[in-house]
Structures are given as structure tokens and as C-alpha cells.
Amino acid sequence: MESRFDFKDLFVLDLANNHQGDVEHGLNIIRQHGAVLKVRQVRGAIKFQFRQLDSFVHPSHKVGSANKHIPRFLGTQLDRAAFQTLLNEVRAQGLVAVCTPFDEDSVDVVVDMGFDVLKVASCSAIDWPLLEAIAVTGKPVIFSTGGLELHQIDDLKSFFDHRGVDHAIMHCVSIYPTPDKQCNLSNVTAFRERYPDCTIGWSTHENPADTGPVMIATAKGAQMFERHIGLTTDKITLNAYSSTPGQVDAWIGAWQKAHVLCGSYDRLPPAPEERDAITGLQRGVFAREPIEKGTTITRDHVYFAMPFTVGQLSSGQWKTDIPALVDIPADGPVMVEAVEIPPTPDVQVLKHAVHEVKALLNLARIPLSSEFEVEYSHHYGVRNFRETGVVIINCINREYCKKILVQLPHQAHPSHYHRRKEETFQILWGELHTDLDGRHKVLQPGDTQLVMPGVWHHFWSESGCVFEEVSTTHFNDDSVYRDPTINKLDRAERKTIVDHWGRFQLPDMVGKPTA
Numbered sequence: 001m002e003s004r005f006d007f008k009d010l011f012v013l014d015l016a017n018n019h020q021g022d023v024e025h026g027l028n029i030i031r032q033h034g035a036v037l038k039v040r041q042v043r044g045a046i047k048f049q050f051r052q053l054d055s056f057v058h059p060s061h062k063v064g065s066a067n068k069h070i071p072r073f074l075g076t077q078l079d080r081a082a083f084q085t086l087l088n089e090v091r092a093q094g095l096v097a098v099c100t101p102f103d104e105d106s107v108d109v110v111v112d113m114g115f116d117v118l119k120v121a122s123c124s125a126i127d128w129p130l131l132e133a134i135a136v137t138g139k140p141v142i143f144s145t146g147g148l149e150l151h152q153i154d155d156l157k158s159f160f161d162h163r164g165v166d167h168a169i170m171h172c173v174s175i176y177p178t179p180d181k182q183c184n185l186s187n188v189t190a191f192r193e194r195y196p197d198c199t200i201g202w203s204t205h206e207n208p209a210d211t212g213p214v215m216i217a218t219a220k221g222a223q224m225f226e227r228h229i230g231l232t233t234d235k236i237t238l239n240a241y242s243s244t245p246g247q248v249d250a251w252i253g254a255w256q257k258a259h260v261l262c263g264s265y266d267r268l269p270p271a272p273e274e275r276d277a278i279t280g281l282q283r284g285v286f287a288r289e290p291i292e293k294g295t296t297i298t299r300d301h302v303y304f305a306m307p308f309t310v311g312q313l314s315s316g317q318w319k320t321d322i323p324a325l326v327d328i329p330a331d332g333p334v335m336v337e338a339v340e341i342p343p344t345p346d347v348q349v350l351k352h353a354v355h356e357v358k359a360l361l362n363l364a365r366i367p368l369s370s371e372f373e374v375e376y377s378h379h380y381g382v383r384n385f386r387e388t389g390v391v392i393i394n395c396i397n398r399e400y401c402k403k404i405l406v407q408l409p410h411q412a413h414p415s416h417y418h419r420r421k422e423e424t425f426q427i428l429w430g431e432l433h434t435d436l437d438g439r440h441k442v443l444q445p446g447d448t449q450l451v452m453p454g455v456w457h458h459f460w461s462e463s464g465c466v467f468e469e470v471s472t473t474h475f476n477d478d479s480v481y482r483d484p485t486i487n488k489l490d491r492a493e494r495k496t497i498v499d500h501w502g503r504f505q506l507p508d509m510v511g512k513p514t515a
Helices: 023-040 069-075 080-092 104-113 128-135 150-162 186-194 212-220 245-262 272-279 346-364
Strands: 010-014 043-050 096-101 117-120 141-144 167-172 200-203 224-229 284-287 302-305 373-377 390-397 400-407 411-418 423-430 432-436 439-443 448-451 457-461 465-472 479-481 495-499
Touching: 010 023, 010 096, 010 200, 023 043, 023 080, 023 245, 043 080, 043 104, 080 096, 080 104, 096 104, 104 128, 117 128, 128 150, 141 150, 141 224, 150 167, 167 186, 167 224, 186 200, 186 212, 200 212, 212 245, 224 245, 346 390, 346 400, 346 423, 346 465, 400 411, 400 423, 400 457, 423 432, 432 448, 439 448
Parallel strands: 010 043, 010 224, 043 096, 096 117, 117 141, 141 167, 167 200, 200 224
Antiparallel strands: 284 302, 373 390, 373 495, 390 400, 400 465, 411 457, 411 479, 423 448, 423 465, 432 439, 432 457
């Protein structure tokens, strides 16, 4: 299997110039922050910044430059041997080694020293000579997006995609420190939607004492984080956006708490204490008057009140016209075992399914007009629709045909072939299993599957799937099923066809003849 760098849950701590040109001070920064990462049990990285200052700075600015950055770069300059000492400590701490090169010569040094990951600073994100040099190294790349317009981020993403470079994207605001109103943390979600195959992070420059942004960034979907670090001494003070070890500890702690608060994306069964709390507030069904065995209980026979007793019929389970199986005294609870609850009507089976189908279309972000026809395929009856069936949304049927098919979790479509129709499936959302003449495939979003006339095929989904069918013209009764019992059914017995979702048609259409 091809090995790719895992950027997720990586904390990148930027040493920058905070070593102050002092190797011993730099070592202390690495050691103290490394200890925090170890205690917090998170995956961490130390990031260096390399500039070959002899060529990076114009000769006329080597002394007395009005550019505020150049004196700082020159005043904190370290040679390669000093950086090697710092890099050795990063390795000794078991941390990932990251470096931001600001010029092509520095790229060569980064590669020669064996850094794990290259970082593209926001100011270098449109520096194409530098980007070309970075891309050919084969190293994984993180790039920041401070000050970039969206089309420039698209360009940079495509640049690294086309060159086969493992990369991750940092939402970043290049204002130091960053005020709240400039954080725009919803960009994290926007990037995750725009670049779903890429790890999205948050490169932060806000007040290091403020742990709110990292919690919000986590909730928005950030999976990688970066901030500047340093140490204060009697002679050294930190800038307004760099963090001490204590602040990094609080920052990571806030990230961990955010993970706990966000919890599961999937809807989980209620915890016992939650179930008990809800049950304690529910209303139960009680007999308004004595009810004799055999009575058909209607709404006039009962009332709803709390407390609800376990085993009792709740107000939410109430159905009118249910037979009493035993005598029930006045004001007595109507227990579930004391009545005969009728099965869910066929039409209600389909109505419940519609709600879930609409939800899956929302997840897949597939809008529909108000003009379409829906087929509910239920080859073994409506009651078995959740196990065997599919919802088919008919969009176009001319010389060409387009349908959108929705399969619910754990739903299957039986084996069949078409006499005349050729069709191609394309997965839009979820996962679909197909079997063509005994060959099993698992299709993911974007995958296609051609089905020629006369080819036996069936499909199913474990987690739910939305896919498109593009085909030649659809003809009724063109399908031949492997199960002969299905072939004997009238089309109306295996399909309910309605306009739109059939909100008002379904009660009249289930099991009725179709055109």
C-alpha cells in the first residue's frame, strides 16, 4: 500500500525566531514544550524557519533597513550547526520535525538535514519559484492561507495535487495578534467542504491566553493546529501571539475538552440516565372508565397522564380502535400486553421511509425540483420494503434516461437484468455494493458501473447510498428477475408510483394499479 503522511491531530509548535539566536534558549523551548506534549499525550511537531540571509536580504538592507522584519532576522541568525543541534533535540523528544523555507536555497538545506515536513508560509503561497522547489522534494507539505483569495487557494491545492505531493491546508489569518472579528473560523468548515480529501487545520495568532478559538475551530472540523511558542526569561519577553508552555498546555486541554463536548457525529442510542429522565416525564394511557375484555378501545375510553409506568402504553404509542385483551379497571394503566396493537399500515411504512430518503438527499446535497415522479420498489411487499427495495426518482425519460436512486441502510435490490436498457450507475453519496454476473464491487462516491442489457445484477447498501442512473430509454416490464415469484407479480404489486413524494396519493396508491 502507498504510504501517505498523516496530518490529523498534529500540533505544530512554531519556534520561529523565538530562540533569539541563542541555542541554549532554543533547546529549553523545545524541551519544555515537548514535556507538555508528552503529558497531554498528543502528537506534536516543532517547526523551524529557514532563510539564507546572505542572499535572502538585499545588500542595501543588511544595515539600517526600514523593513521591521529584517533587523529581527539578522539579529537572531543561527548557523547550520546550531540548527542541527536544535533538530537533534526535536528528534530526542520524539517529535515531528517541520521547517518553513523562505527561499530555494533553504529548501535544499531542509532536505539535506532530513526534516519530515515542509511548511509554506502564507507570504510564500504565491511565490511560484519557491513552490516549484518545494514540490520536487517529495516531502509532505502544509500550506497556510493567510491573505489569500479563494481562487489562489484553489490554484495552490491543484498545484500540489497535480504533482502528487501529500499536503494539508491551514486556515490562517496573518494579523498578529488576530482579533476575534478576523478569525473567521467558519472558513474551516468551508475548506472541509471544498477540499474533502485534505486535512484542514487552524494556524492561530490570537491572544495565547484565549482558548475559545481552538475549541470553536475543533467544532468546525479543524484536524491540525499550529501556533508560535517561546519562553520568557529575565531578559526575554514574548510577542503578543506566542505561547508559553503553560499556555500551550491550556490550549491542548481546551482542544481535548472540545473533542469530548463534540462527541459523536452519529446519533447514538440514549444513555440509560437520559432514557430514565425522558421516561419520567412521559404520559401514559389510562382507562377513563372500566374497560371490559374484548372492547374496541377508542379515544373516548382513555386519557393521558403522568407518571408513565414501564410496560404501559405511552401516549406516543397510542392508536385508536385497539381491542382489549383483558379487563382494565377505571384509572388503571393500559399495559402494552393488555391490548392488541395493529401492525403499521403499509402506507405508513413508505411514509416513514420518505422521511429518511429526504434526509439522505440532504446529506448528499442533492436538490430536487417539485416536478418528478417517484417509484417505491417493494419486490416482496411493502411490509418488507426496508429489507428489499429502493426509491427511484424519475427525472428524464426520452432517448436518454436519468434517475436518482436512494437505497436505505441494509436495503437490497434483487437480482435481475434488462432486455433492452443499458444503464450506468454513478455514486453520489454513500457506498453501494454491486454484483454483476457474480463479480462483487464496492462503489464509492464518483465511481461508475456500466450494466449492459442481459447482465444479471443486484445491489445493496450497508450504510445507505444515493446514486444516479443514466441509461437508454426506460421501458416498463423490461426487467427479468432471478426469483420467478417476482416475475409473476403485476407491476403494481412490486411498485408504488406517485407524483412528487405522493404525500396525498400514497393512501390511495399503495397496492393499486398503475398506468
